Amino acid sequence: MEWSVLIVFVVLLIFIGHREIYAMKYKHKLLERKIDFLLERSDLSLDKQFGVPAQVLDAVKSGNKLKALRLYREETGASLDDARKVIEELWPDT
Structure with missing residues (x-):
């Protein structure tokens, strides 16, 4: 019981x-x-870079997409899909 x-x-x-x-x-x-x-x-x-950690922006500027994805996920706890969307939005801005 x-x-x-x-x-x-x-x-x-x-x-x-x-x-x-x-x-x-x-x-x-x-x-x-x-x-x-x-x-x-x-x-x-809203600026696309708003709220994105500086390390991630540095990785994007240096052309290292995979490192930027990894860092963004580590810093924010975002899913892979959400991180990919953010990095894709930032990519042409470099």
Whole structure:
């Protein structure tokens, strides 16, 4: 009996945690859309290099794409796909 209660409790915690994470992701996307809207409406643009660590920018400037990807992922904790998108945006600027 004790194990079944424990299992139900763990499943409930996982469900609640998943729901909270989903809600946070939704709020994050909503804030991103609002910021994009405000930037577009005010005719402002965000510099592509904003928030990119200096080591990553140095690697991009030196032409080392793989090192830039690795450093960006280490510094920001981004996924490979997200890091690739950022580095691809920075690449023509060098």
